[in-house]
Amino acid sequence: GEDVEQSLFLSVREGDSSVINCTYTDSSSTYLYWYKQEPGAGLQLLTYIFSNMDMKQDQRLTVLLNKKDKHLSLRIADTQTGDSAIYFCADVRGGSQGNLIFGKGTKLSVKP
Amino acid sequence: KAGVTQTPRYLIKTRGQQVTLSCSPISGHRSVSWYQQTPGQGLQFLFEYFSETQRNKGNFPGRFSGRQFSNSRSEMNVSTLELGDSALYLCASSLGQDETQYFGPGTRLLVL
Secondary structure, three states: OOOEEEOOEEEEEOOOOEEEEEEEOOOOOOEEEEEEEOOOOOEEEEEEEEOOOOEEEEOOEEEEEEOOOOEEEEEEOOOOHHHOEEEEEEEEEOOEEEEEEEOOOEEEEEEO | OOOOEEEOOEEEEOOOOOEEEEEEOOOOOOEEEEEEEEOOOEEEEEEEEEOOEEEEEOOOOOOEEEEEOOOOOEEEEEOOOOHHHOEEEEEEEEOOOOOOOEEOOOEEEEEO
């Protein structure tokens, strides 16, 4: 069935780059999303990539998509302590963007 | 432009009771989706509404229901509450049926 998988934890030092990885199974995916969740808060849309793109850059964020391997990654350059949060990768279920399948989330810890 | 708002933000109920949660989408957005977030199951899709019609439904029992009004505001109802219904309930809105979703802060429900 459709599934999205992520590693659960990532720890980096302030100023380093963070790379969060995600794999998905739905080959009909049109968009793939990255959301950020801070403690006690809802989900904040970080960025998304259309399935016909290989890469998208938005300031400190770089998204790489390998459609053949169904692998998505989010790179955060110059990671700051304020980037500490849980990051969710999301795929679109059955072509409907109103129905997202989320990974379990990667908890990013940034040490000063 | 104001974001997605959800009321109430926190709620405590007892088993067997029912609860209604409210979501006001971003102005101009016509699609609303609901998700349940728990530590064990992660983020799971409940349902999606567009123009007052339920477009998609997740794999939840019939105790979970929702509706959307002509002004695009949405409510979800959970009847006969169980302890396992304790969760963060997130609402997301988008301009149309297949557009990027923006999430509200969530309603945290505790069932005792």
